[in-house]
Amino acid sequence: MLANVLPCAGLLVGPSVWAANMQLSQVLPYLDCRSGLHTSAAAPLAGVALTLLSVYLSWRSTGAAPDVAGESAYPATRRFVAILGCLTGAIFAYALLLQALSGILLTGCER
Numbered sequence: 001m002l003a004n005v006l007p008c009a010g011l012l013v014g015p016s017v018w019a020a021n022m023q024l025s026q027v028l029p030y031l032d033c034r035s036g037l038h039t040s041a042a043a044p045l046a047g048v049a050l051t052l053l054s055v056y057l058s059w060r061s062t063g064a065a066p067d068v069a070g071e072s073a074y075p076a077t078r079r080f081v082a083i084l085g086c087l088t089g090a091i092f093a094y095a096l097l098l099q100a101l102s103g104i105l106l107t108g109c110e111r
Contacts, residue, residue, distance in 0.1 A: 051096060
């Protein structure tokens with residue numbers, strides 16, 4: 001079963017981490033303004049690392065299909081989904097990186 005889930009890692013993790021970061025970006029600037037920490041930059045950077053890990057897992061799944069004992073009805077689509085997961089994860093990692101850069105440039109006290 002894991003062999004069928006790994007190609008989807010970039011498709012699942014990237015958007016999920018980005019959505020969670022969008023919610024955190026509503027709260028973390030207030031914490032940054034009070035304490036002076038850069039949590040608005042740290043959270044997206046952690047998300048970039050997690051998303052790039054999922055891209056790596058999807059990329060590793062683009063090779064020859066392992067023996068999944070007939071679990072997949074369409075084994076040819078496994079490679080397509082893995083490549084799509086790589087591209088999707090890369091796009092969301094770029095978006096998270098841009099959000100991290102804004103957290104570095106802005107202090108959180110701007111109104």
